[in-house]
Amino acid sequence: MENILEVKNLGIDLVTRDSIRRLIDDVSFEVGRKQSYGIVGESGCGKSITAMSIMQLLSYPLKTGKGEIFFDSDAGKVDLLSMKKEIRKIRGKEISMIFQEPMTALDPIFTIEDQIIETLEFHTNLNKKDMRELALEMLNKVGIPRAEQLLGEYPHQLSGGMLQRIMIAIALICRPKLLIADEPTTALDVTIQAQILDLMNELKESFDTSIIMITHDLGVIAETCEKVAVFYAGQIVEETDVVRMFHGAAHPYTSGLLRAVTSLGDKSKSLYTIPGMVPVGGYIPKGCRFEDRCDRAKKICKNNPPELLEIEEGHKCRCWLYNESGDEK
Amino acid sequence: MENLKTYFPVKEGVFKKTTGYVHAVDDVSFKVNEQETFALVGESGCGKSTTGMSILRLIEPTAGSVLFEGQDVLKLSAEELRKKRRDMQLIFQNPYSSLNPRMTVKRLMEEPLKTHFKMSQKELDEQVFQTADKVGISKDQLERYPHQFSGGQRQRISIARAIISRPRFVVADEPVSALDVSIQSQILNLLIQLQMDLKLTYIFISHDLNVVRHLSNSVAVMYLGRIVETGLSEEIFKNPMHPYTQALLSAVPSKDPLNKKKRIILQGDVPSPVNPPEGCPVFARCNRAMDVCKQQRPVLKAMSGTHRTACHLY
Numbered sequence: 001m002e003n004i005l006e007v008k009n010l011g012i013d014l015v016t017r018d019s020i021r022r023l024i025d026d027v028s029f030e031v032g033r034k035q036s037y038g039i040v041g042e043s044g045c046g047k048s049i050t051a052m053s054i055m056q057l058l059s060y061p062l063k064t065g066k067g068e069i070f071f072d073s074d075a076g077k078v079d080l081l082s083m084k085k086e087i088r089k090i091r092g093k094e095i096s097m098i099f100q101e102p103m104t105a106l107d108p109i110f111t112i113e114d115q116i117i118e119t120l121e122f123h124t125n126l127n128k129k130d131m132r133e134l135a136l137e138m139l140n141k142v143g144i145p146r147a148e149q150l151l152g153e154y155p156h157q158l159s160g161g162m163l164q165r166i167m168i169a170i171a172l173i174c175r176p177k178l179l180i181a182d183e184p185t186t187a188l189d190v191t192i193q194a195q196i197l198d199l200m201n202e203l204k205e206s207f208d209t210s211i212i213m214i215t216h217d218l219g220v221i222a223e224t225c226e227k228v229a230v231f232y233a234g235q236i237v238e239e240t241d242v243v244r245m246f247h248g249a250a251h252p253y254t255s256g257l258l259r260a261v262t263s264l265g266d267k268s269k270s271l272y273t274i275p276g277m278v279p280v281g282g283y284i285p286k287g288c289r290f291e292d293r294c295d296r297a298k299k300i301c302k303n304n305p306p307e308l309l310e311i312e313e314g315h316k317c318r319c320w321l322y323n324e325s326g327d328e329k
Numbered sequence: 330m331e332n333l334k335t336y337f338p339v340k341e342g343v344f345k346k347t348t349g350y351v352h353a354v355d356d357v358s359f360k361v362n363e364q365e366t367f368a369l370v371g372e373s374g375c376g377k378s379t380t381g382m383s384i385l386r387l388i389e390p391t392a393g394s395v396l397f398e399g400q401d402v403l404k405l406s407a408e409e410l411r412k413k414r415r416d417m418q419l420i421f422q423n424p425y426s427s428l429n430p431r432m433t434v435k436r437l438m439e440e441p442l443k444t445h446f447k448m449s450q451k452e453l454d455e456q457v458f459q460t461a462d463k464v465g466i467s468k469d470q471l472e473r474y475p476h477q478f479s480g481g482q483r484q485r486i487s488i489a490r491a492i493i494s495r496p497r498f499v500v501a502d503e504p505v506s507a508l509d510v511s512i513q514s515q516i517l518n519l520l521i522q523l524q525m526d527l528k529l530t531y532i533f534i535s536h537d538l539n540v541v542r543h544l545s546n547s548v549a550v551m552y553l554g555r556i557v558e559t560g561l562s563e564e565i566f567k568n569p570m571h572p573y574t575q576a577l578l579s580a581v582p583s584k585d586p587l588n589k590k591k592r593i594i595l596q597g598d599v600p601s602p603v604n605p606p607e608g609c610p611v612f613a614r615c616n617r618a619m620d621v622c623k624q625q626r627p628v629l630k631a632m633s634g635t636h637r638t639a640c641h642l643y
Contacts, residue, residue, distance in 0.1 A: 042509040159598045189372035189536065191595045194580035198594060216510065219582025223589065242586045260514045261539075261584060270521065271514040271543065277479055278509075 004072050004177055004210045005031040005054070011066030012049055012058065022065065022284075024050055024234045028308075031178070033072075036204060036211040038221040038242070041231030042278055047214045050231075051180050054080060054212075055097055056087050071095065072177070093123040096171040100183040102163035106155040113151035116170050123174050138169040141206075143199060161192035168199065172207060179204075180212045185220065197223055218261055222246060230254050233279050233289040236308060240315040250317040252294045288320065296321060352602050353379040354390070355554040361547075363497075366524070366531040368545035368562065370538060370577075374599055376554040377534045381500045384532065385417055386410060397498065415445040418491040422503035424483035428475040434461075434486055435471040441494045456493060463526070464489045464519060481512035485519065492523060500532045505540060517544060538581050542566050547635070550574050553610040554602055556629065560636030570638040573611045609641065617642060 012024035024046045031037045039047045053064050054071075069080040073094055080087060099105040106115055116135040120126060126134065132151070139147035142165040155163060164184060171179055181200065185193040201224060204211055213225055221228055222242065229239045230251065238251040249255040259272040276293040285291060288301040300320050308318040354376045361367040369377040383390040386402060395402040397417065405413060418441075421427040428437060438457045442448055448456070461471060464485045475483055484504060491499055501520065505513040517540065523529060535541050541548060542562060549559040550571065558571040569575045576593040583589050595614045606612055609622040619641060627639040 042511060161598055190538070190580040191372060191576060192598070193582075194592050194594055197582070198592070217582065218510075219584055222584055222586040223582045246584070246586055257510060258584075260511055271518050273514040273518060274511040275515075277481060277512065 002033050002072070003030045003070075004033050004035075005212075006070040007050075007054070007067070008070070009067040010050065010053065010064065010069065012046070012053055013063050013065035015061045015063050020065070022234070023062070024053075025284075026308075027067075027234075027236055029229055029236065029239060031210050031212060032227075033177075034204070034208055034210055035227060036213055036225045038225030038228040039212065039214045039231060040216065040218060040221050040228060042216060044278055045231040046234040047231050048182055051097070051182055051212060051214055054180065055091055055095060056080065056083070057097075089123075092119055092176075093174040094176050095178045095180065096174070096176045097180040097182065098164070098167045098171050098184050101187050102160055102167050103155070103187070105167055106163060108155050111152055111154055112158075112166055116151075116166070116173060119170055119173055134173065135169075138173050139166070141203070142166070142169045142172075143195075144169075159192075160188050161195060164188060164192075164196055165199070168196075168203070172203060172209070175207055176209060178210045178212065180214070182214045183216070184213075186215070186217070193220075200224065218246075218257065230257075233284070235289060235318060236316070237290065237318045238316065239308075240317075244315055248315075250311060250315065250322060251290075251319050252296050252321070253290050256293075256295075288318075350603070352554050352605050354383060355605070357393075357549075357551075357554070357556055359549055359556065359559060361530060361532060363530055364524070364528055365546040366533050366544055368533045368535060368541040368548045369551060370535060370541050370548060371551035372536060372577075372599060374602070375551040376602075377536075377551050378502055379554075380551070381419070381502050381532055381534050385414070385419055385500060387419070412445075415494045416496050417498045418494065418496040418500070420484075420487055420491045420499060420501040420504045423507050424480055424487050425507070427487055428483060430475055433472050433474055434466065434478075437475070437486060438471075438489050438493055441490055445494050460489045460493045463492070463523065479512075480508050481515060484508060484516050488516075488519065488523070492527060492529070495527070497528070498530045498532075500534070502534045503536070504533075506535065506537060513540070520544070538566075538578060550577065553599060553605055555610055556639070557611065558636075558638040558640075559629070560632075560634070564634070564636045568636075570632055570636070570643065571611075571640050572615050572617045572642070574638075576616070609639075 008028050010024060010027040011022055014021045014023050027050060039050065041047045049058065049062060052058050054069055058064065064081055070077055071080050073090055113135060117131045120131045120134065135151065136147050139150065144150060144162065144165055185196050188196060197220065200211065213220065215221060225242050227241050228245045229236045230253065232253050238249065238254045245254065246258065249258055256274040260274060274293050279285060279289060287303045288306050291297045291301040294301065298320060306318050306320045306323060308316050309323060311317050311322045357380055369380060371377050379388060382388040384395050390403060402413065435457055438460060439453050442453055442456055457471065458468060461468065466482065466485055466489065478486065505516050508516060521544065524531060533541065533545055545562045547560065548562045548565045549556045552573055558565060558574045565574065569578055576595045579593045593616060597614050600606060600613060608624050609627050612618050612622045621641050627641050629637045629639045630643060631637050632643065
């Protein structure tokens with residue numbers, strides 16, 4: 001499969017007056033054409049800022065310190081991180097994004113029509129009438145009833161599920177090659193979440209779009225993604241296809257997460273828990289970042305950071321358990 | 330609890346004339362046995378939190394009665410209610426906003442004791458140390474302020490505040506939904522442990538069906554201010570009868586990519602509770618709706634044992 005996006009050795013820094021702390025360290029991954037790629041992790045693990053850096057949406061005090069992000073644009077392969085103003089031509093047209101809270105992502109003082117058309121005005125040369133028509137067509141595609149009337153309404157008049165559909169419509173109206181969805185259903189109820197996930201799966205097929213799905217919900221990953229990266233404390237700790245992630249997870253953190261979730265519902269046992277908590281605010285342990293919470297930690301884990309290695313084809317894991325050179329120590 | 334109703338007036342215009350009522354909780358009745366966990370589930374806006382707050386009279390219900398150990402809580406005077414609150418406590422959803430940022434953990438935990446008991450500082454200290462130990466807060470953390478703690482630890486402090494007056498009954502309003510998955514299971518285990526140690530009765534309010542399934546003995550599924558199905562949690566999860574419960578359960582994403590569930594997708598959104606539909610509240614979104622559903626509101630009917638559902642199909 002051709003890759004639409006290649007992230008290479010990405011590092012993101014938190015710059016303060018007297019120090020620089022690396023929050024995201026050496027993250028590399030590839031997203032294939034028409035693939036849906038999941039990024040999963042707990043809050044603070046860096047999944048959102050990784051996504052923001054792809055669109056160059058980071059602002060002070062966050063800064064990309066290292067790495068390259070190659071994107072296969074209409075004009076050929078480009079490095080998104082080295083782009084300046086030109087990125088505006090790609091942002092919203094070839095790559096677009098949906099955010100977690102549809103209620104706050106739309107501007108309350110503009111009508112739905114204004115907000116959909118804004119994107120078209122920037123990226124196309126269509127006249128007003130054609131733009132309106134395209135907007136209507138898009139709203140129908142995302143399953144919004146009474147679309148015509150709704151164009152004149154304001155965001156506060158609509159429910160969260162409806163607004164998220166509109167966000168999706170805006171994101172897809174220029175037929176982007178890549179859609180980044182940052183917790184698109186976290187703020188919604190389960191029945192509405194089911195509607196939105198179905199819609200995204202459907203649209204991915206009909207628009208040939210690749211999706212990066214960022215979430216903390218393993219269920220959402222299982223429902224929508226083909227390939228998954230598990231983030232922990234600013235690093236990828238495991239990357240594999242979705243079936244292997246759920247049925248043959250290698251990293252102790254991944255399997256711990258899965259056990260914490262799947263033991264729910266079985267009343268006979270108390271819930272499996274991962275002890276302790278995520279390292280906070282840029283404090284980085286010397287060795288493996290998961291060492292103090294890991295139930296299979298060895299001596300070597302304490303002082304030597306493991307590398308992300310391919311342990312079998314298409315399955316990468318950052319853990320000394322799967323690294324032969326760590327065996328003797 | 331019987332026929333509980335909580336309506337909020339909708340006020341409009343310059344003179345704040347009441348033009349209608351939000352039927353937040355409408356004719357809800359259920360019983361909670363001692364030392365069991367009774368769960369209220371439903372989507373946002375279905376009235377589950379309002380029900381919880383009404384039971385404790387943090388919101389004054391419009392009508393109905395809440396019997397706690399034979400006594401009607403709604404008829405208590407302010408002073409009697411204050412005393413009763415010792416036995417009935419609440420854990421809030423968001424540990425980031427429910428703890429006063431200007432008080433140390435120790436003062437936060439002493440507060441309920443000072444309100445309800447006359448204790449010497451020595452007794453206070455002893456109680457605080459004991460409770461802190463129970464919820465997993467160490468002694469040297471007691472002089473710190475809430476902002477120095479993570480979400481999971483703050484929720485431990487909230488729980489400590491709720492149990493320190495030795496209540497018998499605790500309403501837990503979404504106690505884990507603001508927390509990360511790996512922390513959620515720690516807090517749930519703590520709640521279960523405390524229930525056994527202190528012989529607590531819980532009303533557990535949640536939208537997360539997996540959590541409810543794990544924790545509760547009985548469940549009530551709410552929709553638009555009404556209970557549409559209730560019973561032992563095993564019955565409800567194994568054999569949901571109401572089409573809404575069925576859809577709700579099927580909407581939970583499967584945790585296995587090889588075994589994707591067939592989902593029942595509910596169309597549309599929850600209707601407004603200002604003027605709830607005359608017939609069945611679920612009518613507009615139900616995939617098995619019949620003519621009768623539009624006109625007549627179904628009542629809760631016994632299916633088997635304690636399992637009851639409000640649907641014209643049965």
